[in-house]
Amino acid sequence: MTATIKPLGGSQKNDFRNPRSTQEVRKMTATIKPLGESQKNDFRNPRSTQEVRKMTPVSRRLEVEDNEQCRRYFLLLHCATAMATVFNDILFPPNQTLLRPSLHFPTSLFTSPPRKFPRSRPNPTFRCSIAKESTASPPITRDSVPVDCVVVGGGISGLCIAQALSTKHANSNVVVTEARDRVGGNITTLERDGYLWEEGPNSFQPSDPMLTMVVDSGLKDELVLGDPNAPRFVLWNGKLRPVPGKPSDLPFFDLMSLGGKIRAGFGALGIRPPPPGHEESVEEFVRRNLGDEVFERLIEPFCSGVYAGDPSKLSMKAAFSKVWKLEKNGGSIIGGTFKAIQERNAASKPPRDPRLPKPKGQTVGSFRKGLTMLPEAISSRLGNKVKLSWKLISISKLESGEYSLMYETPEGVVSLQCKTVVLTIPSHVASTLLRPLSAAAADALSKFYYPPVAAVSISYPKEAIRSECLIDGELKGFGQLHPRTIYSSSLFPNRAPPGRVLLLNYIGGATNTGILQKTDSELVEAVDRDLRKMLINPNAQDPFVLGVRLWPQAIPQFLIGHLDLLDVAKGSLRNTGFEGLFLGGNYVSGVALGRCVEGAYEAAAEVNDYLTNRVYK
CATH class of the missing domain: 1.10.3110.10 (protoporphyrinogen ix oxidase, domain 3)
Structure with a gap:
């Protein structure tokens, strides 16, 4: 027997966008009997999936032996088309986003892996979304209540902006989105075999803004400070010489x-x-x-x-x-x-916050378990306001003056509406996202340069250190230049096992981009060779290698014209009607960790001022 399915007419197509006809479809599906186990398995079988794919186009004829089975396929197809049409119009309404991905239904429902739809949809117009089996919170759709601010980027700048908005401006509702599966950006602390080492930034200057962030994050008791009298060394004429403190x-x-x-x-x-x-x-x-x-x-x-x-x-x-x-x-x-x-x-200045620690002299700080404690603590305090594995794919501005952000997420494509946006992602990533909004801003941001840097973490036995470099039998000091070497085990406690010295070495940069062509072993050999010229005994045993981390685009360079380019980018966004879209991150505030935190407080104040003075339609 054969059965013919006629193409849907225009009015019927439109009916699927009507909640009333959606209810009718739901009534129709109630009469469908559950498929048997063998039939269910057919949909998961590659061979039977191909057969179903051939049968699904509306313009073709279905060759089936059982007319009852044909009716089931027909009704299932109508249900899938109804839900797919609603899903497409909710996430990608016309004239609302810069990118409107093309969704092909119903065929794609059969060519993709099986997906789970929620059984109950009290309001399918608002809740229609494809979801994986997980315990994650439901995806935010375009119809959700707009948040005050979305911070794009879960590095230290983005997290601190959100923290500042939550503490200094308590009425702000903020969300942080991060494309990676963890927060912290380049802050990377690792621990193994009694060692604790950093593969990104190593420490920070304990300024008052930095200490305020530490205290507000609940890490005051975890703070560790280096010795303010620890010397810094520079190599000159083959000898390490201390820099005057x-x-x-x-x-x-x-x-x-x-x-x-x-x-x-x-x-x-x-x-x-x-x-x-x-x-x-x-x-x-x-x-x-x-x-x-x-x-x-x-x-x-x-x-x-x-x-x-x-x-x-x-x-x-x-x-x-x-x-x-x-x-x-x-x-x-x-x-x-x-x-x-x-x-x-x-000048009259407010009294210093009595909660803040009082560092002695010029020193540096970290935490008992490394710098990664700070982003993790902030993320924990923000809770579900931090969205991981959310990749921003487009930004658009609505007639109301608010922004619509489209994301690729583990739950599918999600649209998030907000009053302000702060981009704390690298400038070259921001450039790509902003090009549809302002070509001038995108061009300016694309000109910032990030050279490669490698962090090489190695350890030697204490007896490998040259005697002339020891003070009272110990390697004391912050570190040295040529190469830039941090004496990690001397700077902070519990960084290496007893009798071992941990050294963090940074090589590369704008004057040594050749590290991109080097293997990890070659980078270790280069560092070890240089250290044996000034710090390590030439006949010492080979170092114990903890890790080599190559950052292809590491630190933004504040070259001549940098501030002018930044002004062009900000001015272009403002002049083309994109007020409320702010730029942040280390290429704006400065590369030091402390400057990122200070810049975060400044950015949070800008966002708060804008929200206070802005009137939305």
């Missing part, structure tokens, strides 16, 4: 000659060439103000080690804005320093 150390500082010290002193007082009429690089500024020796023996290795940058291209104004402002505001570095002190003493 305070003015009284300058006379005994053997890294520079007497003439170099005099030149630096006069320059700092203002006896030096005047500033040029263009934006200076770090190299130009330092050579002009402090002389060649300060640049070549101190600043150049510092820029290469800390910023992974080329000081001849880094912008002094962007990368070291505080020092740049001293000369600009005070006529010289010393003059600006005294002026800043006078202004700070004259």
Whole structure:
């Protein structure tokens, strides 16, 4: 016997978008008997799936032996088409999003793996979504109540913005979305065999904003601070030499000659060439103000080690804005320093938060179980406001002034509506997403450069350290440059087993992009070879390798013109009607962990001001 299924007419198609006809379909399906086990298995059998696929197109004839079975296929097809049509119109309404993916139904329902639909749908218009078997919260659809702010990116900047909005501006409803399956961005702490090491940032400056974030995250008791007297070393003429930590150390500082010290002193007082009429690089500024020796023996290795940058291209104004402002505001570095002190003493400032710890001297901080404790603590406090494995695929602005964000998620495609958006993702990722909104903003963001950096974590026995590098029989200090090596086991407790020394080495950067072509073994050999020239005994045993982490796009470079490009990107978004869409992250605030936190508080204040003053339709 044969049965013919006629194509649906226009009115019938439209009926499937009508809740009333959806109820009629539900009544129709109630008469369908459950399929037997053998029939169920047929839908999971590759061979029978191909047979069903051939039978499903509406314009073809169904060859079946049983007319009752044909009727079941017919009604199942109508149900699937109804649900698929509603699903498509909810997630991808016309003229609401920049990207409207093409969904082909009903054939795709049979060519994809079996999916589970909720049995009960009190309001199918709002709740129609394809879901996996999981305990996750239901997907947010376009019809959900808009949140105040969506922070795109679950790195330290994004999490701290959300934390600041939740604590400093308690009325804000915020959601954080992260494309990866974990929070923290490049913060990566690992633990094995009695070692605890970092593969991204290693520490932070314990500024008041940073300590506020620590306390608000519930980590005050987990905070560990380094020794403020721990020396930092620079290699010069084959010897590691300590960098002066305070003015009284300058006379005994053997890294520079007497003439170099005099030149630096006069320059700092203002006896030096005047500033040029263009934006200076770090190299130009330092050579002009402090002389060649300060640049070549101190600043150049510092820029290469800390910023992974080329000081001849880094912008002094962007990368070291505080020092740049001293000369600009005070006529010289010393003059600006005294002026800043006078202004700070004259200004009335609120009392310091009594909850904050009081670090002694210039030191660095971390946590008992590493830096990853901070993003994990913030994420835990935010709870289900943090969405993992959510990849943003499009942004659009609605007539109401709100934004619609389309995501690929483990539960399928999800649309999230919000009043403000903060993009804390890398600039090159933001550029791609913003191109449909503002080509000028996208072009500006695409010009920021992120060089590669490798983090090589290795360990030696204590007796492998050269005797001249030991203080009271111990390796003491923060670390050294050439290569940039952090004495992790000396800086914080419980980083290595007794009798072992843990060293975290950063190599690569803008002046050494060749690391991309090196294997892990070659990177370890390069680090070990350099360390044996200054720190490790040449005949010491091979190091114990904990890990090598290569970051192909690691640290944004604040090159000459960086701030201008950032202004262009922000201005273009604002001028094309995308107020309420903010840019954040380390390419905006600065690369140091503490600057990311300070920038997060600034971004949260901007969002709060916008929400306070904005009137939505």
